[in-house]
Amino acid sequence: MPKLSYLKALNRALGDELERDPAVFLLGEDIRAAASNVTAGLFDRFGADRVLDTPLSEQAFTNFATGAALAGMRPVIEFQIPSLLFLVFEQIANQAHKFSLMTGGQCKVPVTYVVPGSGSRTGWAGQHSDHPYALFAHVGVKTVVPSTPADAYGLLVTAIRDDDPVVVFAPSGALGVREDLDFGTLAPIPLGEGRIARSGTDVTVVALGHLVHDALAVADELAGRGISAEVFDPRTVYPLDVDGVVESVGRTGRLVVVDDSNRTSGFAAEILAVVAERCDLAAPPRRVTRPDGAVLPFALALDRAVQPGREQLVAVINAVLEDR
Amino acid sequence: MTDLYRTVRLIRRFEERAIEFVRSGEIVGGIHPYIGQEAIAAGVCAALGPDDVLTSTHRGHGHVLARGADPARLLAELMGRETGLNKGRGGSMHAADFALGILGANAIVGAAGSIATGAAWAARSQGRDTVAATFFGDGAMNEGMLLEAFNLAALWQVPVVFVCENNGYATTMPVASAIAGSITARARAFGMPAFTVDGQDPEKVLEAMNTAVARARAGRGPTFLECVTYRFDAHHTFEHRARLSYRSTEEISTGRSRCPVEIQGARLTAADRAAVDAEVESLLDAAAEVALGSAHPDPAAALAYLYAGGA
Ligand SMILES: Cc1ncc(C[n+]2csc(CCOP(=O)(O)OP(=O)(O)O)c2C)c(N)n1
Ligand SMILES: [Mg+2]
Numbered sequence: 001m002p003k004l005s006y007l008k009a010l011n012r013a014l015g016d017e018l019e020r021d022p023a024v025f026l027l028g029e030d031i032r033a034a035a036s037n038v039t040a041g042l043f044d045r046f047g048a049d050r051v052l053d054t055p056l057s058e059q060a061f062t063n064f065a066t067g068a069a070l071a072g073m074r075p076v077i078e079f080q081i082p083s084l085l086f087l088v089f090e091q092i093a094n095q096a097h098k099f100s101l102m103t104g105g106q107c108k109v110p111v112t113y114v115v116p117g118s119g120s121r122t123g124w125a126g127q128h129s130d131h132p133y134a135l136f137a138h139v140g141v142k143t144v145v146p147s148t149p150a151d152a153y154g155l156l157v158t159a160i161r162d163d164d165p166v167v168v169f170a171p172s173g174a175l176g177v178r179e180d181l182d183f184g185t186l187a188p189i190p191l192g193e194g195r196i197a198r199s200g201t202d203v204t205v206v207a208l209g210h211l212v213h214d215a216l217a218v219a220d221e222l223a224g225r226g227i228s229a230e231v232f233d234p235r236t237v238y239p240l241d242v243d244g245v246v247e248s249v250g251r252t253g254r255l256v257v258v259d260d261s262n263r264t265s266g267f268a269a270e271i272l273a274v275v276a277e278r279c280d281l282a283a284p285p286r287r288v289t290r291p292d293g294a295v296l297p298f299a300l301a302l303d304r305a306v307q308p309g310r311e312q313l314v315a316v317i318n319a320v321l322e323d324r
Numbered sequence: 325m326t327d328l329y330r331t332v333r334l335i336r337r338f339e340e341r342a343i344e345f346v347r348s349g350e351i352v353g354g355i356h357p358y359i360g361q362e363a364i365a366a367g368v369c370a371a372l373g374p375d376d377v378l379t380s381t382h383r384g385h386g387h388v389l390a391r392g393a394d395p396a397r398l399l400a401e402l403m404g405r406e407t408g409l410n411k412g413r414g415g416s417m418h419a420a421d422f423a424l425g426i427l428g429a430n431a432i433v434g435a436a437g438s439i440a441t442g443a444a445w446a447a448r449s450q451g452r453d454t455v456a457a458t459f460f461g462d463g464a465m466n467e468g469m470l471l472e473a474f475n476l477a478a479l480w481q482v483p484v485v486f487v488c489e490n491n492g493y494a495t496t497m498p499v500a501s502a503i504a505g506s507i508t509a510r511a512r513a514f515g516m517p518a519f520t521v522d523g524q525d526p527e528k529v530l531e532a533m534n535t536a537v538a539r540a541r542a543g544r545g546p547t548f549l550e551c552v553t554y555r556f557d558a559h560h561t562f563e564h565r566a567r568l569s570y571r572s573t574e575e576i577s578t579g580r581s582r583c584p585v586e587i588q589g590a591r592l593t594a595a596d597r598a599a600v601d602a603e604v605e606s607l608l609d610a611a612a613e614v615a616l617g618s619a620h621p622d623p624a625a626a627l628a629y630l631y632a633g634g635a
């Protein structure tokens with residue numbers, strides 16, 4: 001079977017949607033030359049009006065996309081750096097997201113915001129390494145963090161077809177993931193539907209994006225020691241597949257969350273909260289996250305120290321299994 | 325001629341009545357009155373065609389009315405009623421009527437220029453003959469996002485007209501203390517033509533706007549109009565109680581001496597003018613009756629429309 005990389009999956013999703021729907025167009029910085037590789041070949045296939053290379057004007061072009069969406073288009077913006085989302089938080093959270101309600105349902109704003117290379121890029125330091133998906137979930141903007149190539153394809157396609165703004169985080173730690181698959185099986189994946197990435201009986205590990213792969217590796221390692229960990233990948237941060245999480249934790253009775261958000265008000269905090277509301281647990285739940293208010297330091301050892309890692313995850317799973 | 329008068333008179337009387345409804349508590353949260361600036365909305369909107377679109381500001385009632393929105397539905401919106409333009413979900417600063425191409429008033433200073441630019445660009449790429457007009461104040465000239473929009477519009481020759489309503493102040497901040505260089509020079513720096521227009525005279529505004537719209541429709545890109553005007557009333561109705569002192573009574577009376585309603589009214593015969601005035605009063609009487617008689621939204625539906633298709 002052919003192999004598909006995560007990056008190529010994003011590229012394929014964009015190409016397929018541009019092909020399918022003339023209302024779709026891409027805009028962003030250096031997308032003509034495909035500096036991030038996500039848009040490789042698309043300018044040649046679709047031309048300058050559908051692959052719109054923009055000046056460095058994130059705030060204006062994010063609102064520009066909202067305006068184009070109000071006029072019937074389906075813009076997809078590629079952002080070069082995850083931290084640029086802070087610069088355009090106004091344009092997404094306070095403009096695009098609010099138009100539907102504030103106008104009493106007179107319009108829709110189907111804009112997709114894609115961030116290839118979210119989270120730490122290793123060595124890119126403080127202003128290039130954020131992973132602010134919890135922020136968008138907090139304001140109610142639909143937000144996905146795919147972990148696999150097939151999910152990257154399927155969720156990006158769904159995001160583009162969705163009639164609301166959707167943020168798509170493509171973690172840098174996942175961009176290199178490759179998957180053997182039959183391209184014919186690539187299909188849209190509904191928002192708000194999680195996936196059991198590995199079945200298990202002793203503990204549920206909820207993981208998102210690149211951390212799904214870490215969780216799977218840890219689960220493999222623990223299997224050798226007789227521990228059966230289930231890995232649940234929510235895929236969508238908002239709207240969250242609460243039933244999926246509750247179903248899994250209901251079976252295992254134990255919960256660990258591994259999350260690349262900062263700790264306070266992070267994504268893991270929300271998972272712990274919904275589980276506390278709905279499940280009877282055999283042990284207190286635990287989470288592995290970035291520290292509170294983390295700014296990613298440059299030096300490699302420091303960068304790694306503030307990101308959730310496999311060793312911490314193993315330790316926390318062991319602790320949850322001992323707590324009873 | 326009569327139409328322009330009807331528009332400025334309608335806006336003036338709508339605003340005066342709206343201020344009364346703020347005082348009586350029917351309008352909660354207050355409004356930013358457009359009084360004194362009516363000629364700009366009237367002139368700009370008179371130059372637009374049926375497929376054109378506009379974006380508006382926190383001081384937007386005049387733009388919405390001049391574009392032809394139903395005064396009853398605008399008033400109902402200000403009163404937070406279900407019959408309002410936005411079903412009571414937007415209020416004074418967010419009035420929108422997509423059926424008329426009003427893509428919304430926007431409460432964030434400087435935000436709408438880039439939205440209008442995107443809408444106009446999209447319409448052109450769909451083969452439509454749409455021009456966008458986007459209103460903003462002198463205060464917005466210091467918002468980077470708007471300056472970015474000037475660049476995009478000029479770079480891509482987008483059919484948009486930037487209408488700057490220079491009323492001398494951003495809340496209490498005088499233009500002279502806020503803007504280095506000149507407003508039109510900033511626009512010209514992006515390679516678009518920029519004109520300073522008498523914003524008190526609706527015919528002057530219309531004339532300038534006609535040229536700008538023709539240019540945009542001919543595919544020659546954006547134009548910038550600085551309409552010089554004066555805000556006769558408060559920045560916001562809260563100021564009626566707050567009594568801020570940032571402009572002198574002499575200045576205010578000089579500013580009020582060039583009233584758009586009088587300037588345009590003087591072009592009509594007394595009889596014609598009286599007839600329009602009477603027509604406007606009965607329209608607004610009816611609007612008030614409709615608005616006051618309209619249902620309040622159901623609190624159970626407070627988050628209706630949050631997402632597309634969610635009634
Ligand atoms: C980005 C932003 N900053 C501040 C405000 C608060 N504010 C509302 S209106 C206003 C003054 C705007 O001045 P101007 O653009 O000249 O319009 P005018 O009120 O004179 O019509 C300010 C500061 C805001 N709404 N948005
Ligand atoms: Mg002003």
